[in-house]
Amino acid sequence: MKPVLEVQGLSRAFGHRVVLDRLELSVAPGEFVALLGRSGSGKSTLLRVLAGLDAVPPGVARLPQRRAVVFQEPRLMPWKTVAQNVALGLRRDDAEAAARAALAEVGLAARADAWPITLSGGEAQRAALARALVRQPDLLLLDEPFAALDALTRIRMHSLVGDLWRAHRPAILLVTHDVREAVLLADRVLILEGGQITHQTEVSAAHPRRHGDPALAALEAGLLARLGVEQALTH
Numbered sequence: 001m002k003p004v005l006e007v008q009g010l011s012r013a014f015g016h017r018v019v020l021d022r023l024e025l026s027v028a029p030g031e032f033v034a035l036l037g038r039s040g041s042g043k044s045t046l047l048r049v050l051a052g053l054d055a056v057p058p059g060v061a062r063l064p065q066r067r068a069v070v071f072q073e074p075r076l077m078p079w080k081t082v083a084q085n086v087a088l089g090l091r092r093d094d095a096e097a098a099a100r101a102a103l104a105e106v107g108l109a110a111r112a113d114a115w116p117i118t119l120s121g122g123e124a125q126r127a128a129l130a131r132a133l134v135r136q137p138d139l140l141l142l143d144e145p146f147a148a149l150d151a152l153t154r155i156r157m158h159s160l161v162g163d164l165w166r167a168h169r170p171a172i173l174l175v176t177h178d179v180r181e182a183v184l185l186a187d188r189v190l191i192l193e194g195g196q197i198t199h200q201t202e203v204s205a206a207h208p209r210r211h212g213d214p215a216l217a218a219l220e221a222g223l224l225a226r227l228g229v230e231q232a233l234t235h
């Protein structure tokens with residue numbers, strides 16, 4: 001099967017600082033990939049390039065038209081209702097109905113006509129997920145979408161994202177600092193270091209996965225050790 005995303009020799013520098021250095025990455029349709037790396041390693045830079053928020057440089061060989069992004073903060077327009085935010089820019093006759101259906105899927109049907117300011121942090125991120133989902137993306141880019149949430153809300157969001165992924169099967173690229181989150185959700189966990197993908201761990205456990213699964217804990221420990229060694233070398 002052809003990859004949905006293919007990056008071959010992607011480089012990106014800010015002045016003299018090389019952040020991505022001939023990076024190679026391929027993601028299969030429907031695959032869930034998590035990307036770890038220490039702060040400043042270029043994870044968000046890569047996601048911005050793939051989201052099209054930055055100029056798409058040579059090196060991005062394949063990138064689907066239909067892609068959507070969820071950031072750490074929900075980025076909802078405060079002067080529009082939740083449903084209007086989700087429907088924003090949707091070019092289809094049933095945009096409003098589609099937005100409401102997506103909100104129902106993320107458990108926010110009752111807040112469709114609310115103003116964003118009245119939502120909790122978790123609800124606002126659900127709305128951001130609905131806004132991404134309604135676009136039926138082939139590639140969903142998630143840039144630390146749960147990082148600002150409390151631990152319990154984060155756990156609920158993990159199971160929601162897992163459910164949504166299994167129901168719709170977009171390919172997902174999830175940038176996270178949370179190694180546990182990465183092994184819980186992804187099929188493949190990558191480490192970005194020195195501008196390149198330096199490591200990959202396959203997570204073969206069946207979905208849906210449980211917090212506290214010992215097989216996942218072992219993978220998590222391995223990845224933490226790997227990140228720890230790399231951090232020790234670079235600091």
Ligand SMILES: Nc1ncnc2c1ncn2[C@@H]1O[C@H](COP(=O)(O)OP(=O)(O)OP(=O)(O)O)[C@@H](O)[C@H]1O
Binds near residue numbers: 037040041043
């Ligand atoms: N627009 C920009 N102009 C100049 N430098 C930038 C710009 N965007 C990012 N950088 C630099 O590129 C490097 C990588 O940043 P990036 O945000 O991609 O890292 P990250 O891995 O996402 O970090 P974190 O985990 O802390 O979010 C950093 O040194 C950052 O200062």
